[in-house]
Amino acid sequence: MNTPSDPGRLGAAAHPLADFQDRHLLVTGAASGIGAAVARQLIARGARVSAVDLDEAGLGRLHTHAAQDAPGHASRSARLWTAPLDVRDAGRVDQVIAQAEAAQGPLHGLASVAGVLEMGEVAELTDAQWQRCFDINATGVFHVCRAVARRLRERREGAIVTVSSNAATTPRAGMAAYAASKAAATQFSRCLGLELAPHGIRVNIVSPGSTDTAMQQAMWALGSSREAVIAGDPGRWRLGIPLAKIARPDEIAAAVLFLLSDQASHITLHDLRVDGGATLDR
Template sequence: MSLVGGDFPVQQSELAGAVAMVTGAGQGIGAAVTRALVAAGAVVAAVDRNPGPLAELADGLSGKPGEPGAPATAGPVHPYLLDVSDPAAVESTVDLIEGQLGPLTILVNVAGILRVAPAVELTDQDWADTFAVNTTGVFHTCRSVGRRMAGRGTGAIVTVGSNAAGVPRTGMAAYAASKAAATMFTRCLGLELGRSGVRCNIVSPGSTDTEMQRALWQDDATAAEQRVIDGDPASYRVGIPLGRIAQPADIAEAVAFLVSDRARHITMHDLYVDGGATLRA
């Protein structure tokens, strides 16, 4: 047995032989997903557009320096620089990954950005940038990897969405709409690829202790976290019934389950991991 992020016991050989691609792997949920898949035995192509966090992640999990885009080494994590909003770059990077590591059997879409503003004050650029990464980026990676998986008759895709895709949030119109679009795209993809043996699911986190979450906090972290747990009637936001904010490992554990054979009969599912915050509305 080994631990995912020091929190969860997993079977170390559960994903032995699997080759995974994780976008947004440099920090937060993406880094936790990478650790979870490595703990379960997978080889991971860790993809991000920021080289520094990628190198640190590869160093920590492989025990040696990782150079994004360099030829694959013997370690379990291989960093690749990629902006998922660039379709040509996605195609060439997927080709490179499969040439160096072997056929992809797992894709996890985590890359995302958040621009917060009232809907009528969002700029065109905020809207376009949000959809370019959160929605179109998912389309680019799923199209490229899904086509290959379908041809081989096997594979598992998970898109990390958000509970904001199912419940309106003040100040988060662009983010919520982009995540709702990515969620429905992933479900449609699962319907189309089901007979090819490819499963497509969504994990929808609620408030999670990441840099993106902390960027929303205006004061002391402890007080801000408690306000999230308690909820805010002024913004029509209920609290978290379980009384805690998620850790990235909580989300990663759900992803690891959905890409494993334990979930072999699950597809097109949207799994909320939010401590009950949306009351599953």
């Protein structure tokens, strides 16, 4: 059974039509949460995956999980290549992507998932908190997408999905730095999509709501809770979740895989919210 602590185990069952056999895809933020779920589901669909993250221990766990998804099936883990990467370092981004292509072949697509959360009212927010959100959530997306776009443009094929947030379009008290950085990533991705469309390359966005990841759990540690998020908070002008549940990472990954797949071959510039109705699908 798929559980919140077991991302990506849906595998082929979640995507009976989305076949990634022998396609090479890069996944950032792949050590845990949504990124790990995306990487595992892609591997389960036959993809070659280059998984990058700052968390080297988490990348090691991803190798273990990839093998466990199909016990005795050595080719599963063989299709996974990992490397540590700080997306804030443009030079290192280019270097790692070149290494990934040398190891796994030409890239066919990107899932840009790496992101961080900084909480705080604007009046108390520090420069460092603001800068960290933008450095990773916006500039990091730019670095990785630029490097991948250059390669895909030459081949005139491929797809890019940026994992943003429903906070990019819906104001959240205490989340100004995060929301603003995700709004930047969303609009950047749309602009990139316009530029790449003439080359046959699609660029889309998946905007999750509250998802059972380490990031969400850190918010609960600051005084929120699963129940409070589901119920909403009128005092903070925040709606609850109509489906009355927190998303699992594999549910967000399913949306990412759809937009990367040929099943979404005529979809580009789209922002797909996966939030259980929390923003009334605005």
